[in-house]
Amino acid sequence: MRKAAFLYNPLSGGRRERRLADVEAAAQVLRSAGVEVVATPTRSAAETGGQAREAIAEGCDTIFACGGDGTVHDVLQGMVGSRAALGIIPLGTANALAHDLELPLSPVPAARAALRAKARRIAVGRVEYRDFSGNRNSRYFTVAVGVGVDAHLFYKLNPQAKSRLGMAAYYAKATGLWLTHPLEKFPVEVWSGGVVRQASVSQLLAVRIRTFGGVLRELAPGASLKRTDLRLVLFHTRSRITYLRYIIRGLLATTWSGTGIELADGDRVTCRTPESQPESRIFVEADGELLGTVPAEITMIPDAVMLLAP
Numbered sequence: 001m002r003k004a005a006f007l008y009n010p011l012s013g014g015r016r017e018r019r020l021a022d023v024e025a026a027a028q029v030l031r032s033a034g035v036e037v038v039a040t041p042t043r044s045a046a047e048t049g050g051q052a053r054e055a056i057a058e059g060c061d062t063i064f065a066c067g068g069d070g071t072v073h074d075v076l077q078g079m080v081g082s083r084a085a086l087g088i089i090p091l092g093t094a095n096a097l098a099h100d101l102e103l104p105l106s107p108v109p110a111a112r113a114a115l116r117a118k119a120r121r122i123a124v125g126r127v128e129y130r131d132f133s134g135n136r137n138s139r140y141f142t143v144a145v146g147v148g149v150d151a152h153l154f155y156k157l158n159p160q161a162k163s164r165l166g167m168a169a170y171y172a173k174a175t176g177l178w179l180t181h182p183l184e185k186f187p188v189e190v191w192s193g194g195v196v197r198q199a200s201v202s203q204l205l206a207v208r209i210r211t212f213g214g215v216l217r218e219l220a221p222g223a224s225l226k227r228t229d230l231r232l233v234l235f236h237t238r239s240r241i242t243y244l245r246y247i248i249r250g251l252l253a254t255t256w257s258g259t260g261i262e263l264a265d266g267d268r269v270t271c272r273t274p275e276s277q278p279e280s281r282i283f284v285e286a287d288g289e290l291l292g293t294v295p296a297e298i299t300m301i302p303d304a305v306m307l308l309a310p
Helices: 018-032 047-055 069-076 096-100 107-116 149-156 158-166 166-178 240-252
Strands: 002-006 036-041 062-067 085-090 118-130 136-141 143-147 185-194 195-201 202-206 230-235 263-264 266-273 283-286 289-307
Touching: 002 018, 002 047, 002 069, 002 085, 018 047, 018 062, 018 107, 018 289, 036 047, 036 143, 047 062, 047 069, 047 096, 062 069, 062 107, 069 085, 069 096, 069 136, 085 096, 085 107, 136 158, 136 289, 143 149, 143 185, 143 289, 149 283, 158 195, 185 230, 185 263, 185 283, 230 240, 263 289
Parallel strands: 002 036, 002 062, 062 085, 085 289
Antiparallel strands: 118 136, 118 289, 143 202, 143 283, 185 195, 185 266, 202 230, 230 263, 266 289, 283 289
């Protein structure tokens, strides 16, 4: 590591007034080790990928996403296919990817860990969807894509409440949706090893990481960034109790043995609006960021990005 860019989200997490101080403290760790560091606030979700590409063009061999999973997601958009390494300084609310990588969750220890880390190339996911202007769009992801009720959570979540209350805002809104959301079903097709099968689900998760931290813990047993395919969770049921039992299983890290929810592997997944309810809006999120609606297609991009991790 010779030259690094710190792209930091000034609005990420619950300590906005300390954001610049946290970023500067982490940057100083690298500077003390002889690394040239340039710190720049992200301008917007749509522009952050371009900022990463600009930094790489200016000679940065490492780009640090300083924020939460949303910041990592935005930086990733400009790094797929490049030779630069993606590093993480966790400063967000959930920091699921940092939990999975077992990174320190404080900025200075995270920067020290980066100096000892190794870079390895990993596959990333790609999701195509319909954005809220009605156009086809796509994003890369490292954590997960959710289609259905979990994406509806991000549609309903108040950004001010998230900023003020952190994870408590997620849990409160999730509880409300668990009690009231109709859990309407939609058709999916799953490709695995050249074989395709169809299903009707109320929720689909395409997961890339093993550990989320918080109450979710192990959301999709068997998921790993070392894999080149998707670990899928198919909610065939509309039973609220079954949903709750599955979340509790993750919290307790026990094996799922119930019916109505299936763990599967896949190379590609498509999701469509139910023909019986063409007016329905089935939402799509990636890495905790609301993207748009179905129709959606989820695939994998092998050997896509260099990730800096312990």
